[in-house]
Amino acid sequence: xxxxxxxxxxxxxxxxxxxxxxxxxxxxxxxxxxxxxxxxxxxxxxxxxxxxxxxxxxxxxxxxxxxxxxxxxxxxxxxxxxxxxxxxxxxxxxxxxxxxxxxxxxxxxxxxxxxxxxxxxxxxxxxxxxxxxxxxxxxxxxxxxxxxxxxxxxxxxxxxxxxxxxxxxxxxxxxxxxxxxxxxxxxxxxxxxxxxxxxxxxxxxxxxxxxxxxxxxxxxxxxxxxxxxxxxxxxxxxxxxxxxxxxxxxxxxxxxxxxxxxxxxxxxxxxxxxxxxxxxxxxxxxxxxxxxxxxxxxxxxxxxxxxxxxxxxxxxxxxxxxxxxxxxxxxxxxxxxxxxxxxxxxxxxxxxxxxxxxxxxxxxxxxxxxxxxxxxxxxxxxxxxxxxxxxxxxxxxxxxxxxxxxxxxxxxxxxxxxxxxxxxxxxxxxxxxxxxxxxxxxxxxxxxxxxxxxxxxxxxxxxxxxxxxxxxxxxxxxxxxxxxxxxxxxxxxxxxxxxxxxxxxxxxxxxxxxxxxxxxxxxxxxxxxxxxxxxxxxxxxxxxxxxxxxxxxxxxxxxxxxxxxxxxxxxxxxxxxxxxxxxxxxxxxxxxxxxxxxxxxxxxxxxxxxxxxxxxxxxxxxxxxxxxxxxxxxxxxxxxxxxxxxxxxxxxxxxxxxxxxxxxxxxxxxxxxxxxxxxxxxxxxxxxxxxxxxxxxxxxxxxxxx
Amino acid sequence: xxxxxxxxxxxxxxxxxxxxxxxxxxxxxxxxxxxxxxxxxxxxxxxxxxxxxxxxxxxxxxxxxxxxxxxxxxxxxxxxxxxxxxxxxxxxxxxxxxxxxxxxxxxxxxxxxxxxxxxxxxxxxxxxxxxxxxxxxxxxxxxxxxxxxxxxxxxxxxxxxxxxxxxxxxxxxxxxxxxxxxxxxxxxxxxxxxxxxxxxxxxxxxxxxxxxxxxxxxxxxxxxxxxxxxxxxxxxxxxxxxxxxxxxxxxxxx
Numbered sequence: 001x002x003x004x005x006x007x008x009x010x011x012x013x014x015x016x017x018x019x020x021x022x023x024x025x026x027x028x029x030x031x032x033x034x035x036x037x038x039x040x041x042x043x044x045x046x047x048x049x050x051x052x053x054x055x056x057x058x059x060x061x062x063x064x065x066x067x068x069x070x071x072x073x074x075x076x077x078x079x080x081x082x083x084x085x086x087x088x089x090x091x092x093x094x095x096x097x098x099x100x101x102x103x104x105x106x107x108x109x110x111x112x113x114x115x116x117x118x119x120x121x122x123x124x125x126x127x128x129x130x131x132x133x134x135x136x137x138x139x140x141x142x143x144x145x146x147x148x149x150x151x152x153x154x155x156x157x158x159x160x161x162x163x164x165x166x167x168x169x170x171x172x173x174x175x176x177x178x179x180x181x182x183x184x185x186x187x188x189x190x191x192x193x194x195x196x197x198x199x200x201x202x203x204x205x206x207x208x209x210x211x212x213x214x215x216x217x218x219x220x221x222x223x224x225x226x227x228x229x230x231x232x233x234x235x236x237x238x239x240x241x242x243x244x245x246x247x248x249x250x251x252x253x254x255x256x257x258x259x260x261x262x263x264x265x266x267x268x269x270x271x272x273x274x275x276x277x278x279x280x281x282x283x284x285x286x287x288x289x290x291x292x293x294x295x296x297x298x299x300x301x302x303x304x305x306x307x308x309x310x311x312x313x314x315x316x317x318x319x320x321x322x323x324x325x326x327x328x329x330x331x332x333x334x335x336x337x338x339x340x341x342x343x344x345x346x347x348x349x350x351x352x353x354x355x356x357x358x359x360x361x362x363x364x365x366x367x368x369x370x371x372x373x374x375x376x377x378x379x380x381x382x383x384x385x386x387x388x389x390x391x392x393x394x395x396x397x398x399x400x401x402x403x404x405x406x407x408x409x410x411x412x413x414x415x416x417x418x419x420x421x422x423x424x425x426x427x428x429x430x431x432x433x434x435x436x437x438x439x440x441x442x443x444x445x446x447x448x449x450x451x452x453x454x455x456x457x458x459x460x461x462x463x464x465x466x467x468x469x470x471x472x473x474x475x476x477x478x479x480x481x482x483x484x485x486x487x488x489x490x491x492x493x494x495x496x497x498x499x500x501x502x503x504x505x506x507x508x509x510x511x512x513x514x515x516x517x518x519x520x521x522x523x524x525x526x527x528x529x530x531x532x533x534x535x536x537x538x539x540x541x542x543x544x545x546x547x548x549x550x551x552x553x554x555x556x557x558x559x560x561x562x563x564x565x566x567x568x569x570x571x572x573x574x575x576x577x578x579x580x581x582x583x584x585x586x587x588x589x590x591x592x593x594x595x596x597x598x599x600x601x602x603x604x605x606x607x608x609x610x611x612x613x614x615x616x617x618x619x620x621x622x623x624x625x626x627x628x629x630x631x632x633x634x635x636x637x638x639x640x641x642x643x644x645x646x647x648x649x650x651x652x653x654x655x656x657x658x659x660x661x662x663x664x665x666x667x668x669x670x671x672x673x674x675x676x677x678x679x680x681x682x683x684x685x686x687x688x689x690x691x692x693x694x695x696x697x698x699x700x701x702x703x704x705x706x
Numbered sequence: 707x708x709x710x711x712x713x714x715x716x717x718x719x720x721x722x723x724x725x726x727x728x729x730x731x732x733x734x735x736x737x738x739x740x741x742x743x744x745x746x747x748x749x750x751x752x753x754x755x756x757x758x759x760x761x762x763x764x765x766x767x768x769x770x771x772x773x774x775x776x777x778x779x780x781x782x783x784x785x786x787x788x789x790x791x792x793x794x795x796x797x798x799x800x801x802x803x804x805x806x807x808x809x810x811x812x813x814x815x816x817x818x819x820x821x822x823x824x825x826x827x828x829x830x831x832x833x834x835x836x837x838x839x840x841x842x843x844x845x846x847x848x849x850x851x852x853x854x855x856x857x858x859x860x861x862x863x864x865x866x867x868x869x870x871x872x873x874x875x876x877x878x879x880x881x882x883x884x885x886x887x888x889x890x891x892x893x894x895x896x897x898x899x900x901x902x903x904x905x906x907x908x909x910x911x912x913x914x915x916x917x918x919x920x921x922x923x924x925x926x927x928x929x930x931x932x933x934x935x936x937x938x939x940x941x942x943x944x945x946x947x948x949x950x951x952x953x954x955x956x957x958x959x960x
Contacts, residue, residue: 001721393903395899417899417902419896419898419899458738463896465893466896475900476898476899476900477902477903478899
């Protein structure tokens, strides 16, 4: 289909200093775990977006010197000519697709822990990082300022030599140039601190020097946070940012505008739980009003109508996307080709970001199982080769995230017939009810996308309302069987802390409940006092606490961990979720594990209390979020009772488990599991993942010994 | 007991549609094909009737008009559980009267106890084939059936018909009879892969078309209706707009 003319403006070229960008789709700098040291993974990952139509793609933050080393987290680096060589592959591949390449030059100051380089970072003042523990910067004197500015200039030259078209002097997220601009970081009394002019001096001088060095060849981009949400101490739009735009507009080719500091950067990379698309538009519009240069910025845009509106209403010139480009690298192309229902929309879960926050593993995505796998597994999000055993029929039992993905990919790989059989009346599995938890509505996109896609596939048939037992599977007539029957929350308090059940815990009692009993089965939560036992550590406990407290219950949330929902620190959801629970009056009890549950009361001990002094909480209802167990009964029946040999006699050549049914895991990992099996359904042993390419240095034996 | 189910393979439009060069039909490149939705309910109803009342030797026979391609839809009925299929090798997309003329000799030859048709097909939506077929075969007919209570020994059935406005007409009919079946009368079953494979192996009887006579209608041209002028946009609050609509309706009714 052809592009809808109302989206034409998204495909108009735009001038960025000496460079022309072919359209308005810009992949903002974002991490992927590859940096400069996994250069092919890096290059293939970015190039996929260029192939998908992005007009420009950036590196993640790109360190300019060993004294700005973010290890344990993974950044790109332009420390030397070998980094130039490695990152040049990315530039070349982007150029092959007609996209511009951008390098986000980064100096972290006190936030850089330098765990690999063991260098000492320099900063405007000697105050430890608000993002890291135990990291201090050396307070810069005038010589330091000149030297660090030279580091920027040298790195900019290396960026140009690597082939980058756009070079950033990056400040947002509380990095060095923005630290100078911000009283929270800058306590100086010399000409680099105090007044706005003084606080702006370091950044302006650095931009000037970088521009003098490479400005004829590359566009100069500045990424600035326009509100740190910390009152007078933080950067403020009217006081600091708009004057800075006016001060530097002549020497900047493109402004990249966002908000927040680093310690709560979920205000910028907004989880869908708290913010809809386009949350940064007021700040971007304010800058656009005072600047004569193009303004770009993120907003987790997945809808082309919102993108067009942002441009037509004068708020942005270029639509930058981070997470939507991970979820669907072909977002621009699908808009261009009028294939809007093929767009794999970001759900805003921030599981991608969690990997950077954890410090190094490759990026993952709930919606796009191929994210990060472009090079190492050779997966393309839109291309599927016909399976060598495509003349087989496949039965997939269970239409949760893993089953839906597996059936869809098997369909795309041309299997003769794929039957996706589901006990309930619709697709989704756990994703039928998880999106009904507070704020998680957009997560339903996991189901909607797959429903639309499988509906288009003539060889995939969805069969609802049908429960198969082992004999039913055996006699179904498939050559390949995939079991995706999911998992359930333990009803007896079995948990990962004591590795035992909790005495008295029994979700068959009316006062004792599991998440799916509340959300899926509509089981009534009796009384006014609810105690939630959360040994899971992610979204389920806090979400149910929020839901029940919003419904007027007095909620106590108890965990054996030191924090409630520690994984939500990685997804940037923690700060606002804590605020919500605090406002709702939820009592939080950490480091406690129940020793006994009975109707009306929960008795627990502190996990570090060897004397096991018990304390008792009143509880009319107890919600058990202790651990999940796989629904593996069907698989066990097939394997243990009937046996794979007997299945082979029925013509079933393979029987596999995917997703939670094998072992409970993240939704993203369930989708990956289904995708992986479908991608490798024609491998020698589909049950075992094929090896992936590990980008590592392999030594020449003789050299190593010498 | 024997029940004949007349089924049709319908064309399903994709997102985009182009017409053929002669402007007499949709370009087949833009079409998918499937078993008519109403006919899957009719097939299911026949299967359920047999399951609740039937005995050894009972038969469900599926009949359709069309070229080899319509056998895909017929095999779907076989996979659901029908016993036999007969294809009349004629024009499957003909008008309802022509289709009924082609179906009638086969229905008469089979002399079933009941004939089921879908109320209508989702592509042509004329809702006439069943009624014409009843006329040509001399069978009593009941249209838009939502419930059947059949007593084969008494050769009578109590039948619920769906009427406009949510009304239900409960009527009696002597059998043999022809009933046109409405969606929602049941929940059609899905065929397992094994049943689909077995249905693929089944022989489908092909019969030559009878004299089909003059077509009852013909397509002169297919085209996208031109956009017309004259739409009126009503401004104002809800009360103003409602008042204005009332005036316009009253004006037109004069």
